[in-house]
Amino acid sequence: MAERFAINRLPGFTTIAVLAFLALYIPIITLVFFSFNAGKTVMGWDGFSLQWYAVAWGNVAVQEAAWRSVVIAFWATLIATTVATMAALGTTRRRPFRGQTAVYVAINQPLMVPEIVTAVALLIVFAWVKVQSGYQGLGYLILAHAAFCIPFAYLPIRARLEGMDLSLETAAADLYATPWQTFRRVTLPLLAPGIVAGAMLAFITSLDDVVITEFVKSAGQDTLPTYMLGQLRRGVTPEVNAISTALLGLTVVILTAFFLLTRERR
């Protein structure tokens, strides 16, 4: 037998890996670093301070945008996770049907279609609906977010369903459980970690969306990311850094929880 191929023994492997990590993380580290700057710029260091966090925290516009982001993300996650769970059940818990691949593609469409196309499409449709119905609320943003969150919720739920032993559901039916009881008492409890993981991914995806939100929102419906985008037009202040760092922290917390939930516990 020839010596086993090991990629980590190739010359330059370590150098390339280190450079790649630097390229990924230097911008983020810089952003976090200057959020603690005492000065007014994001270029020169004037000493450590938490003042920009205080400024952001006390800014009514930031508060409103953050709350709006959370409200939209909450409802979009709820809708997307429910739809994704049903879609995952439909695509794993019945005999394969003609056009199943087309259904997969349809469900995952938001991952493949350029976001700007979806944004323009939604803008046009919602503009028409707004004229017809007169409704101007957050519902449009919630629906739009729910739509592009579905594939993010769907993938972990489907993975969990496919990994589940089908004989468990057969056993429940054998032990006098009706189809609904089987779902309620066996499938759902075993699926729960997948659903929570899917919901977390959907929540994060909704929270940081810019493109679709920017197109669909009405006046005065800024979310945190679109508010930040608006601020940047008037020059970068460390306040934006502080908000970004807070969002980053939240994302890291949620993603860590996601990782802990989905990893195999054996």
Place this chain on the structure above:
Amino acid sequence: MAGEVTISARNVVKAFGQGAGAVRALDDVSVDIRQGEFFTLLGPSGCGKTTLLRLIAGFEMPTEGTILLDGTDISTLPPNRRPVNTVFQSYALFPHLTVAQNIAFGLEMLGKPGAEVKARTAAMLALVKLEAMATRKTSQLSGGQQQRVALARALAPQPKVLLLDEPLSALDLKLRKEMQIELKRLQLETGITFIFVTHDQEEALTMSDRIAVMSAGKIQQVGTAKEIYIHPKNRFVASFIGETNFLTGTAEAGALRLATGDRIDVPGMTPGGTVTVCVRPEQLRLGPAEDGAIKARVRTLVYFGTDTHCHLALSDGTEIVARLQSPASGDAGLAEGQEVGVTFAPGAVQRVED
């Protein structure tokens, strides 16, 4: 024990797939299984035994024919409406529930009152000797313990019939022997009809009241272990259960004439045509090559401890095997190449269909 018929399969056909590509997993199967019986479906993999079990459980619906439970047609009832429970090959224990919750599951689904569920769960835990494990998760149990939980869970709702789908196949030999005895004990204590699926002939012979030998989607023979071993109906049954020697010749009145010219007494044989008989290796007697015995030459001798297998060739080259009990010295008194005379124990020669 052999009382009324509990499960009756009538002309059951199960086809998978459609049109020309369809496979008949069961091909016109009819069988009656009696109340309180330990009934085994025995056959090689792909013979349809598990399909028949799944039809009785309700996991599949028959393509044709009916399945009766106590005279009522249950062919199209979903599994949750059949008073029949299954022990799965993989056990299929609910990983998110404790041992006690697993056992209580069926009773709860039947809507039994809480006190009854508790009492029966405790009784089942005692029956399978797992009282100490009640609050454990099933993943913390050994294979043998999981097996017993699966049994307790399936027996708890007191089904009319318990279906067992190769339940011992995942256990090691020693544990398997223990569970065979355990299963037999549970069946006698509960009096429930057991339908047991296996491909292991020894398991079938030692545990069953009656056995159905299956092959190619059909039941080849139904009978007690002795009936099937001593009077196999056809070539498949004779060769699947134990070892056997086949001899083919021309039927004469009360005898079979081999191609070698030798004559074997077969009581009741009527003249005409080519006929196959079988003789178990342990029914062969070896003696001096004299008149009335079939002349054969010893090819090889294989020592197995309790007995010695003697491979013989008849004068036309037909190979047969004799199983001789080893004497105290261990030496069967035979040598390879030696000429011997073969006779058969009275009644040992059985005519079989092809």
